[in-house]
Amino acid sequence: MHGMLIPGLPKLLALCDFHSTLRKRFMPKLHRHMDSQYVAAPDYTTAWFVKLFLDALPFQLVLRIWDLMLFRGEGTLMALSLVLLKINSRAILRLKEDGIRLHLQALYRQHYNEDDTILEVQGMLGEMVKARLRLPQPVRLQKIAELTQNAKERTADILQQNGTETLSIHVDFSAHDSSPDPELSTYV
Incomplete structure (x- = not known):
């Protein structure tokens, strides 16, 4: 899930694509x-993937999906998204x-047989493996730095277009902990 919400x-x-x-x-x-009908994958999968289906399905089913995701990995998200389309096709x-x-x-308003849904997701994971479909490559730290730099450049361009010269952002970690999380400070 690393790289989901960085600039x-x-x-x-990549997951939406x-x-x-897969669809x-x-x-x-x-x-x-x-x-x-002009319904692109990001129109509906963005909320599914960012929230890990939390508000898309009944809570008990979401908990079981999360268990499966911890066991089988991110492919579970892809398999579930296809199973939901199949069920509702x-x-x-x-x-x-x-x-x-x-x-x-x-979709959360519908009734789902949890066991059947989990079996469908596991079956779809198997189909994805048989088809030798691989998940998108993980975002590397080098790529994160490049994306962060691109975001800074886009922000500077926007500020210049709006006639503003600077944008100041200050993050104060002292309120939380004397030693900030090094991963978090990488993004600031």
Whole structure:
């Protein structure tokens, strides 16, 4: 999950793109329909991946998914996103653009058999392995520094366009701990 919320959102964007690739491969009819209705993967997967499905599914099922994710890794997110589309494919194929989005935002209202859903996710993980599909590469520290620099440059460009010369950001760690988390201070 490293790199999900750093400047530029590289991990999140890579996961959304990968979901789109998986959707096209495993559910071509659904993929064509969603594309024809201008429903791109980031429209619904962004909230799913950032919140780890917390507000997308019933809480008990989310806890079981998190257990599986800790055991099997990030691929669980991809497999679950496909399983949710599979479970809801009949309804999605009948809906139009905004209806699809609203339906995918209201998945938590549905009843899910937890055991069956977990088995479906495990089955999809197996299909992904058989197809030799690999998750996007992890974001390396070197890449983080590059992305941070790019974000600073974009911010400077925006400030210059708005006629502002400087932007000052101060982070005070003294209120929390005398020794700040070195990973956190890398991003500041």
